[in-house]
């Protein structure tokens with residue numbers, strides 16, 4: 001069976017979560033986001049969730065060993081056999097090394113591995129992120145660009161939407177600075193070794209979706 005592995009890169013607020021979800025639905029691939037998995041653990045108040053909750057709130061990376069563990073557990077689930085979309089991983093050099101080994105182990109030469117970089121300026125990130133609202137069920141909205149049907153409530157489950165702690169301005173600044181520092185070498189690696197797609201992230205959600213689909217189709 002041919003696998004498709006897609007990695008999304010982009011600063012916080014670039015819309016990579018939204019675009020991964022859309023592409024996941026289109027290609028029928030699971031979207032695996034360590035941030036989402038951790039938030040889920042936090043919400044269930046598991047031991048792991050309590051352990052990482054401080055990091056989640058202040059936007060600091062969780063230890064590689066924890067991330068490797070949750071990622072390994074997720075990747076062996078049957079729905080990932082045909083491939084998967086990674087959102088928010090790898091985020092530093094050691095995670096990149098871990099992923100290189102993993103890809104070597106689980107993929108074959110005929111598999112498709114695509115890295116997608118969503119380009120968004122710092123200025124745009126800061127203005128956008130203030131409007132982001134999320135639901136405990138995992139759905140994400142933007143007050144201006146992707147508002148829920150009923151103000152403050154999730155379209156999917158009706159629960160009250162909230163702002164992520166790490167979307168507060170001071171923390172966004174730190175997350176952004178970490179992203180800019182670490183991303184160059186990670187993106188450089190995928191550019192050199194795999195199919196690499198650069199997308200203008202300062203368009204509407206739909207236009208970005210179309211650009212991604214068009215560029216993926218052109219690869220065939």
Ligand code: AMP
Pocket residue numbers: 012033034035036038055056058059060061062063064067087088089090091095166
């Ligand atoms: P995200 O939803 O991708 O913005 O991630 C939210 C938070 O989850 C981050 O600020 C980190 O605390 C944690 N996290 C997500 N992905 C990773 C990762 N690859 N390595 C370490 N921590 C991560």
